[in-house]
Amino acid sequence: MGDGPSPRRRVVLLTGASVGLGLALARLLMRDSETQLVLTARESSLPRFAEHGITEGERVWLRALDITDDRQRRAVVEEAEQTFGGVDVLINNAGLTYRTVAEYATPLELSHQMAVNYEGPMALSALVLPKMRERKAGRIIQVSSAGGLVAMPTMGLYSASKFALEAASEAMHYEVRPFGIRVSLVLPGFIRSPSFLKSVVGEHSRRATEDPGDPYNPHFTNMDRFIERMMNFAKASPESVASCVLKTMERRRPPLRVLATWDARLLWWFRRFIPHPLNIWLTYRMLPGIRGWGGAEGDETPGTGSSGSPAR
Numbered sequence: 380m381g382d383g384p385s386p387r388r389r390v391v392l393l394t395g396a397s398v399g400l401g402l403a404l405a406r407l408l409m410r411d412s413e414t415q416l417v418l419t420a421r422e423s424s425l426p427r428f429a430e431h432g433i434t435e436g437e438r439v440w441l442r443a444l445d446i447t448d449d450r451q452r453r454a455v456v457e458e459a460e461q462t463f464g465g466v467d468v469l470i471n472n473a474g475l476t477y478r479t480v481a482e483y484a485t486p487l488e489l490s491h492q493m494a495v496n497y498e499g500p501m502a503l504s505a506l507v508l509p510k511m512r513e514r515k516a517g518r519i520i521q522v523s524s525a526g527g528l529v530a531m532p533t534m535g536l537y538s539a540s541k542f543a544l545e546a547a548s549e550a551m552h553y554e555v556r557p558f559g560i561r562v563s564l565v566l567p568g569f570i571r572s573p574s575f576l577k578s579v580v581g582e583h584s585r586r587a588t589e590d591p592g593d594p595y596n597p598h599f600t601n602m603d604r605f606i607e608r609m610m611n612f613a614k615a616s617p618e619s620v621a622s623c624v625l626k627t628m629e630r631r632r633p634p635l636r637v638l639a640t641w642d643a644r645l646l647w648w649f650r651r652f653i654p655h656p657l658n659i660w661l662t663y664r665m666l667p668g669i670r671g672w673g674g675a676e677g678d679e680t681p682g683t684g685s686s687g688s689p690a691r
C-alpha cells in the first residue's frame with residue numbers, strides 16, 4: 380500500500396494494544412517486517428507491553444493514547460505524520476463495556492461509553508484522513524461488535540455506542556472511498572476472554588446486582604450468567620479474531636462489514652432473513668429466564684411488543 384518515491388513501510392496505528400484482541404493483533408502485525416507499528420495504550424497500561432515482551436524499537440513505537448483525549452490523539456497522529464509521512468492503516472480496537480439498564484443509566488455513564496467506543500474512534504479517523512486523502516490510499520478498520528447489530532438487556536449503552544460507530548463508519552465508507560480509502564467494520568460476537576470481568580457497572584446497577592429485592596436484579600443475574608457462559612465457551616479467541624482483522628486489512632477490496640465469528644454471522648443471518656417481528660419475539664424467548672424477570676408473564680404473541688404494536 381505504501382507509495383511515494385522510495386519504498387516506505389506500511390504504517391499501522393493500533394489502539395488498545397496492550398491486552399486482549401489488541402495485543403493479539405499487535406503480535407501478528409509485529410511478524411511483518413514491512414510494517415511500521417504504532418502501538419498505543421492508556422498511559423497506565425503501557426507497562427503491560429514489557430510484561431508481554433514487547434519493547435520499543437525502530438519498527439515498533441509504543442505511545443500513550445487515551446482514545447477520549449484529544450490532545451493525545453493529535454500528538455500520536457502528528458508524530459506519525461512528521462516521522463513517517465502519515466498513517467496507512469488505522470485500527471480502532473480500544474473499547475469498553477458498560478453494564479446497566481436504561482432506567483439506571485446516568486448521563487455520565489452514557490457519555491463515557493460513547494466517548495470511548497464511538498467519539499474517540501471517529502475523531503482519530505478524522506485526524507488520519509487528510510494524509511490518506513493526499514496519498515489516495517489508506518485503510519480504517521473499526522472493531523465493532525455483534526452488539527452493533529443487536530441490543531441485549533443490560534447492554535444498551537454498549538450497543539448504542541457500537542450502533543453509532545456502525546452508522547458513522549458506514550457513512551464515512553461512502554465519503555472516503557472516492558479518495559481510494561477503505562473503511563471496514565469488523566464485528567466479532569463473543570470472544571473467549573476475561574474481558575467480561577472488566578465491564579464497568581454503574582453505581583445504581585451495581586446495587587441492583589447485589590440486592591435481590593431490586594426490580595432489575597433478575598435482569599443482571601441472568602444476563603451475567605448468560606454472557607459469562609457465552610464468553611467462556613466461545614470458539615473465537617482473541618488470536619482468531621485478530622487474524623480476521625489482519626486478513627481484512629490485507630484484502631485488496633475489503634468489504635464494509637466483516638462478520639468475524641460464527642455467532643455474529645448467525646445474528647446477521649437472523650436479522651436479514653427472519654421477519655423482524657418474529658425475530659424480536661424469538662430473541663425475547665431466548666433470553667435466559669426472561670418471563671420471570673418482572674415477576675409477571677411476558678407477552679409472547681409474535682409480532683407484538685408490550686404496547687401490542689409491532690416491535691421496534
Ligand SMILES: NC(=O)c1ccc[n+]([C@@H]2O[C@H](COP(=O)([O-])OP(=O)(O)OC[C@H]3O[C@@H](n4cnc5c(N)ncnc54)[C@H](OP(=O)(O)O)[C@@H]3O)[C@@H](O)[C@H]2O)c1
Nearest residue numbers: 395399400421424445446472473474524567568569570574
Ligand atoms: N471480548 C469480546 O467478546 C468482544 C466482542 C465483540 C467486540 N469486542 C470489541 O473488541 C475490542 C477489543 O476488546 P477486547 O475483547 O480485547 O477487550 P479488553 O481486553 O477489555 O480490551 C479493551 C482495550 O481497550 C482499551 N481501552 C479502554 N478504554 C480506553 C480508553 N479510554 N482509551 C484507550 N484505550 C482504552 C483497554 O485499555 P486498558 O487495558 O488500559 O483499559 C484495552 O486495551 C473492543 O472494541 C470490544 O468492544 C469484544
